Amino acid sequence: NAGVMQNPRHLVRRRGQEARLRCSPMKGHSHVYWYRQLPEEGLKFMVYLQKENIIDESGMPKERFSAEFPKEGPSILRIQQVVRGDSAAYFCASSPETSGRWETQYFGPGTRLLVL
Amino acid sequence: DAKTTQPNSMESNEEEPVHLPCNHSTISGTDYIHWYRQLPSQGPEYVIHGLTSNVNNRMASLAIAEDRKSSTLILHRATLRDAAVYYCILRALLYGGATNKLIFGTGTLLAVQP
Numbered sequence: 001n002a003g004v005m006q007n008p009r010h011l012v013r014r015r016g017q018e019a020r021l022r023c024s025p026m027k028g029h030s031h032v033y034w035y036r037q038l039p040e041e042g043l044k045f046m047v048y049l050q051k052e053n054i055i056d057e058s059g060m061p062k063e064r065f066s067a068e069f070p071k072e073g074p075s076i077l078r079i080q081q082v083v084r085g086d087s088a089a090y091f092c093a094s095s096p097e098t099s100g101r102w103e104t105q106y107f108g109p110g111t112r113l114l115v116l
Numbered sequence: 117d118a119k120t121t122q123p124n125s126m127e128s129n130e131e132e133p134v135h136l137p138c139n140h141s142t143i144s145g146t147d148y149i150h151w152y153r154q155l156p157s158q159g160p161e162y163v164i165h166g167l168t169s170n171v172n173n174r175m176a177s178l179a180i181a182e183d184r185k186s187s188t189l190i191l192h193r194a195t196l197r198d199a200a201v202y203y204c205i206l207r208a209l210l211y212g213g214a215t216n217k218l219i220f221g222t223g224t225l226l227a228v229q230p
Contacts, residue, residue, distance in 0.1 A: 107159030
């Protein structure tokens with residue numbers, strides 16, 4: 001069973017460009033989470049999605065950031081007009097269907113975004 | 117979610133046991149205690165979890181105080197590959213569409229010396 005896959009693993013963008021980060025959850029998982037880890041800081045929750053629905057986006061910056069998890073295909077975290085402060089490691093995690101309990105989250109290897 | 121407190125860093129020697137403490141004095145009755153770790157340049161990985169009783173799995177053991185206000189992650193024989201940041205996280209039982217997010221603290225950076 002393949003784990004959570006993220007691509008690209010490294011992404012370099014110039015200020016003002018768009019960054020698209022992809023996450024393919026583990027087989028059978030319908031829940032996806034995105035976390036960001038700024039340099040020398042801890043992991044911060046950004047957004048929680050189920051297929052075609054955003055459940056919790058309380059950690060998403062108000063502007064320039066968006067996320068989706070379509071019925072078919074990977075989850076996408078999109079950052080428009082990137083700035084240097086967006087440079088960070090972005091981790092995706094997935095979990096199976098939640099039914100009245102928490103579920104273990106399985107993390108991908110991350111995408112390291114560098115904004116020049 | 118209730119807050120956890122962990123030492124910033126700890127050191128261990130290879131093949132010796134390691135005890136990583138976590139304080140969670142405001143834990144509620146339905147909070148589970150979870151541990152994740154993050155190896156260098158990798159995503160976090162689940163280690164173990166428990167509610168009241170001590171727990172063992174292939175990776176580690178979790179010892180939970182009787183009053184549940186603290187817990188200890190035990191690595192029985194540390195290896196160089198166990199060098200990582202270890203996070204103690206409290207997770208409440210959730211129902212319906214409630215969010216399942218993890219709230220990471222600063223964790224404990226474990227260094228393992230050969």
